[in-house]
Amino acid sequence: MKTFRLLTVALLFAASASAQRYTATGNNEEYAPTVYLISVHETEPICDAEAARQSVLLNRMAVENAKQDYFETHRPGFQQAMRPQFIFASKNNKFSLALGGTINFRVGYGFEGISDNIDFVPADIPIPGNYNTDQKLMMDATTSRVFLKSIVNTRALGRIVVFADMDFRGGAQGSYTPRVRSAYVKAGGFTFGRDVTTFCDLQAAPETIDYQGPNAYNFRFSTVARYEVDFARDHMTFGVAAELPDVSGTYNDNFARMHQRMPDFPAYLQVSWGDCRESHIRASGVVRNMYMRNLRTNKNTSLLGWGAQFSGRIKVARPLVLFMNGVYGEGITPYIQDLTGSGLDFTPDPRNAESLQTMPMWGWQAAAQINLSRRLHLAGGYSMVRVERKHGAFAENEYRQGQYIFGNLFCSVTPRFKVALEYLYGTRKNMSGAENHANRANLLVQYNF
Secondary structure, three states: OHHHHHHHHHHHHHHHOEEEEEEOOOOOHHHOOEEEEEEOOOOOOOOOHHHHHHHHHHHHHHHHHHHHHHHHHOOOOOOOOOOOOEEEEEOOOOEEEEEEEEEEEEEEEEEOOOOOOOOOOHHHOOOOOOOOOOOEEEEEOOOOEEEEEEEEEEOOOEEEEEEEEEEOOOOOOOOOOOEEEEEEEEEOOEEEEEEEOOOOOOOOOOOOOOOOOOOOOOOOEEEEEEEEEEEOOOOEEEEEEEEOOOOOOOOOOOEEEOOOOOOEEEEEEEEEEOHHHOEEEEEEEEEEEEEEEEOOOOEEEEEEEEEEEEEEEEEEEOOEEEEEEEEEEEOOHHHOHHHOOOOOOEEEEOOEEEEEEEOEEEEEEEEEEEEEEOOEEEEEEEEEEEEOOOOOOOOOOOEEEEEEEEEEEEEEEEOOEEEEEEEEEEEEEEOOOOEEEEEEEEEEEEEEO
16 A cells, blocks of 8 residues: 555656756766756646747756756866766756766785785785785775765855765675765855865875775865865865864873864865866865873873875876875874874873873875876876884884885776776885785776766
């Protein structure tokens, strides 16, 4: 009976609704979505020829406006969603909804040493190696994802963008548990919700099959309240945010963990140039206060963490694009890929066990992409991360340095179907000087819808 009622409602809705399909063209035509105009009020055909002509013109304008909304709000960059294949829009274009996603199938084979992670993370290279860390086969589709994007055009707030996407990395490795990647609302320059950290320059790293990417890069999700503004004829952008902190330190018997009380404060200033602002450089900074309990004095205390970064994407010529970022700071492990969760935001001071010290750390990556044709590109690069001794090392097996070298070839068989090959080489060195290396070959089959 319940099924019958649902079917009846669906039929009534279909009878009272009118949907018209248009294939949007123009901006990057191969990737343009199909727009469906939806009206739940139009039940009678238009018989007057002039009225019918005006209706067609208005429909075409609505299609172009819906398409333009998505082109202008599309955010390119590392691990970002492709443009949607389908858009459902109201005929007055006050509201539109897009559904899309990506199927990612990765095959990886580690040899002559492995990174003991589904991604290629130099920090996870075992030191020393053994009989079980020489070779490893991996097959993974957990980075496949689906997304929803809604745009509402209002008089009071202008364009409001609501975006949410998820992949399948929410549980233990191989469990395919759904996980929210991002979920935010954006209006008037403000962004509220879960998104990529403001400290990350999304266009400063090239496309890789490896989901983690270069170890000195800082791609991570955070809960944010952010404000961004364009000025100087859209050639400059300033952004500042308050973000939920993620502290990873090493404690001893004299200190205990505490709930954090202060958000991280990242900010950036970006200068862009070229056609469609396709080249840019960016200066970023972050300040954070990390709280812990001093058990010896029974008082709360904190340590200051800070970081600075210079990054960019530069189109040198039509086929050649350069990427880079360099970061330095103390106590900023969440903002360097290889150090996330490493416990190195701070460690006990080797000179005095009754105090903690923040750890100086830095890294850089540089890469180049050569566009051999419209559907074929080749990329390669080098990345390195290093943790400095401040007053000596707390433990000899602490992370000291990691390297990440990659080369890949991507081929777009069709505008939405892609295959790629990649080679990765990485090393890890400890404070003691002990080190090991790893190799991996990756294959990607990807479809965007």
